Amino acid sequence: MKPLPAVGLASSIIQIIDFSVKITSQDNVIHQPADGEPIDNSTILQNAANNLFRLSLNIDQNDLKRMSTDPKRPKLSDAAEEMLKLSDETKTLTTTLINAVLQAQARGSFADPKWQTVREALSTVWKKKEITGIKKKFRDVRKDVDIALMVALRQYLDQSAETGLPVFSEEDGRIHHVEKWQNDAMDAIHTNDWKSKNKKNVEEFSKLVDKLSQAEREAVFCADVFDAIQFPAMNDRLQSIEPAYPGTLEWSIKDYGDGEDRFLSWLGEKSGQNLFWVTGQPGSGKSTWMKHWFRNSKSFESLERWSGASPGIIAGFSFWDCGTELQNSSEGLLRSLLFESLQDMIHGPLQRDPAIVQWLFAERWEQFAAFGGGMQPLTFGDLRRAFELMISDITKKFFFMVDGLDELEGYPEALISLLETVTKRDNVKIVVSSRGSPAFRGAFQDRPSFELDLYTKGDIEVYLKSVFEQDEKWVGICSEALSGTPERDVIGRMVKKADGNFLWASLAVSFVLQDTYEPPDLMTFRERVDALPPDLDNLLQHILSSLESTDLEHAARLFSLVDAHGYPDILELSFAFDPNTRSGITAEHRPLRESEVTQRVDHMHSLLSNQCRDFLAVFEASESTDDGRHGKLKEKQLKVTYAHKCFKDFIHSQRIQEQILHITGNGYFESDECWANSRLWALKTARLERGPMGKTHIAIWEELAWCIEYALRLQEKDNKVRTTYLDEVGFAAIIEHQENIRNDETDLPEGMQAESFLDIAVWLNLAGYVTIKAKGAERKANKHAVEYYRTMRKRLGPGGEMKWIGGKRCLTTAYNTTNPEIFQLLDYYAKPLRFATPKPFVEIPAGV
Structure with missing residues (x-):
């Protein structure tokens, strides 16, 4: 038997046992933040319940657990069967503990004094002997898990020795932490020749497992923080910037400018100002220049003169007015710089201990360890404190490139202040780019800087000549000319009109070379160039009007x-x-x-x-x-x-x-209607994604949620429920995927399986749809929808829905609206006999 499924299941069981024992202990004091509002009792208990739920799901998702439900599975070893039995015992105990935690939460009130421990809260619903009893049961299971795991690994080692199979994986910094957990455990068993029947060996093994489990908790926290820092499309702006055109920016390899305005020299200087400003008119190529120098081998050479023996960390960010809220905000800047820097430190050449994440987010780590908390959304203050703490490590040198300051949403004064504060440190250098607006010119004009459009005339000429030479019509016309003078004349005129604006040049050459009904000649090209407005805005109008x-x-x-x-x-x-x-x-x-x-x-x-x-x-x-x-x-x-x-x-x-x-x-033209149609297409054409070890994953939720959001937006405009559309959405997301759901993973919310779209509609509080559909639904469907609602609201807790509906305006509003009459209606239609029960009055909206 491969050891990884057994180790993975044992790890999941041990994690949930250790956490359960901790929250039922008297000495596990709840950590409150040093600054800001203290965490209320309800949030603490909800976090504890959520963590228990999460750890329970890890058991269900384990490969060994999945294997046990397969009727065609091969016979498992006695140790594996024992591990499965212990996992069932653990889940039963965990369910009991979760219910007690939620009961304590329900009994509490905001007026209650802050609990010092979770055990103190549990004492409001359980007697002391009940708390002690469940704690003892968890510890007993833990002992049995250690023995079963040791037997499984010992068997694998013996089989490997007999068959000549390799025992350990090659050392790899990217290795999954559970696999490393497994290898360390097997290494200790192999080295010490531990036997499961030797009590002392088992005790030593248990101590090792404690250390490995702690390391895993730290790795999970580290990964959770990375998830909290990272945001979708973090690198999209950098990806969207076209790389420098071949043959251009060669001038920038050489140092240029006078004094401290020489960029490469500035990178290598050990003293002086630590902020360099790249400016220029809109379209001059600032973003292309920044992308060219980000992680450039030539810049590395200069930076190494500055950093000396200290390790260097490089990160960058591009503000993007065309992007999402985070892509043009200071919060997005800090999240990106933290994420890239930490990736560089932990997974890059430094191979630093992930404990650095615990250091930067110390309070959150204390909350995570104590009651499964610390995973609330990061505030700008959290990010700034972590960022400033990170760069306070003077043993490292940090180099940041920040593009497009003028694309920041809102006023730039706070951002300018942040940059000026950061660059007061000797171990930090920052290159920024922006248009020369008054705010940035006032802040950076005395800093090392240059205006890019003063250097790009030669690049524009190289670019235009190359593009013209790739056009067959132009090449044919030029080959008939007696000299290259007319060709140089046309390109020269364009270079002059561009006046250092690369964007103008790229638009102009595309427009000049566009197909026409009549074969062009040299005079035609010249007339087209002469007709081009030299101002960029007027050029755009000229092109649009054509x-x-x-x-x-x-x-x-x-x-x-x-x-x-x-x-x-x-x-x-x-x-x-x-x-x-x-x-x-x-x-x-x-x-x-x-x-x-x-x-x-x-x-x-x-x-x-x-x-x-x-x-x-x-x-x-x-x-x-x-x-x-x-x-x-x-x-x-x-x-x-x-x-x-x-x-x-x-x-x-x-x-x-x-x-x-x-x-x-x-x-x-109704864009929301178009996007509703698009999201349904995307939902219906969703592909299986290949995951680890050959598993398949069906991405359903994101498209499903957006389908609902657009349906609600349309309903908001005309007060008509899109029943036909939502019926098809539900059929595509749930009914059509039922067979796949049995065989593969989906990203639908876990806790209870939705059987119809009515389940989803009741959980998300789609009142209009539920009102229309409840009467025609089968009795058991109405009953199941209510149970699904209760399960999911209990499972996710207050605020837990943000993972599923965050960023969707109408869906968030619907979810947070109270509609008790809807549940009265569902209860009415869920009853087998309704003769003596008055039907609740609910106004039925129009459906389309």
Whole structure:
């Protein structure tokens, strides 16, 4: 038998036993924060219950546990069977403890004095002997687990020795902590020749298991903090920035400027100012320059002169006006810099102990260890304290690059103050970029700096010449000319008009080389160049005005769809662009074939290039990476966004918005309806994702939640419940996936299996849908929906829903609304006989 499933199950059992023993002990004092509001009794008990739930689920999700339910499974060893029996005992005890914790929570009130221990709370529902009794039962199970685990590992070692199989995995810093747990335990058994029948050996083994379990708890906390710091699409802005065009920025490899304005020299200086400002006009290429120098081998050479023997940590962040709230906020900045720095320290060449996370978030670690707390959302104050504590370690040198300060949402004064405070430290250097707005010029004009557009004339010429040389029509015309003078004249005129603005040059050359009905000649190209406005904003208007009415209508729809979403996946945008907004309802429930995906993606590329004139761009983004625990990997996705902030600002100007409104017509185009259709398509075409050890995972929840959100947004506008749409959503998410749910993992909420969309609707408090559907539903369906509601609300606790509905405005409002009459209605229809029961009056809304 492979040891990992047994070790994994033993680890899960031990974790839940150790936590249960701790919270039932008198000396486990609840840690309260030193600053701010103390944690109330209800939150403490809810955190304890949530942690018990989480640890219980780890038992259910274990491979050995899954294997035990397979009728075709091979015969398990006696040690494995014993471990399964002990896991069942542990779950029974845990359920009893969870119920007691929740009962104590229900009995308490905000007026109660703060409990010093969880045991003190339990004493309000249990007698002392009951608390002592369950604690003893947990400890007895723990002893049996240690023996069963030792037997399982001893058997594996003996079998490996007989067959010549390798006993231990190769040492690897990325190894899963449970696998390392297993290897350390086997190493100790092998080295000390421990036997399960030797009492002293078992005691020594138990002490080792205690240490390994503690290390695992620390690893889990570390991973949880990483999850709390990281946010979706953290690296998307960096991905969306086009790399420097071949042959450009070669000047920046050489040092330039005078005095302390020389960038490479500044990187290597051990004294002087620690902030360098890159500025320039909009479109001059600041973000491209920053991306070019981020983790650049040439910058490494200079930084090593500055850092000397001290280890260097590098992290970066790009503010993004076209992105999410976190992507253009100071909170997003700190989360990104913390995440990258800690990854560098723990998983990079330094291989630092993960305990650094416990040091940076000490109070949260104390709460996590004491009662499973500390995982509440991080505040900006939490992040700033952790960041400042991290850079206070003068044994390390920190180099940060922060792009696009002018794309910060709100006023920049607080951000400027933060940057100035951080760069007072000798062990921190920061490079920032922004437009030359008064706030930044006033703060940074006396710092080392340069204006990028003063250096880009040569790069623009290299770029334009290369693009022209790749155009067949242009090459044909130039080959007929007697000299290269006309060619140089056209390019020279464009370089002069660009005036250091790379964005202007890229737009202009694309417009000049666009296809026309008549074969162009050199004079035609020259006339096109002469007609181009030198101002970027006027150039954008000139390009937009050149579109045919149909192309302009398509462009307006695409702009509106992107504005309503943020930056969508290109395939989802193709679904949303479908003029038939009910196509998702009639679509088949199956993954798209590769040819279908290719056709849709190619069509969108054509629309974005021709109808949108490249105002919208496609970039490759990675949705997630291996997190070290779940092993989930997603393929890179093509995303669509504005090619530049200037384009978004231009499209959002009042003049252009009035044009778009005139084109689309008032009420003709409903972006929420389009995105509701798109999300249903995405739900129906969801693919199985391959996880660790060949397991498959079905991503359902995110699309399901967004389907509901858009249905609620539409209902908010016309007060009509989208019953037909939500019925299809429920069928796609639950009914069609039932067979897969039995065989594979899903990301639906755990605690109780939903049998129909009515379950989800009652849990999320979709009052309109429930009111319409309760009467026609079977009695047992209404009864199950109420039970599902109670289970999920109990399982998640106050605030636990944010994992599932966070960021969705209408869904959050619905969830937090109180509708007691809905449950009266469900109870009424759940009864077998209703002759003597008056029917509750509930106004039934219109459904469509």
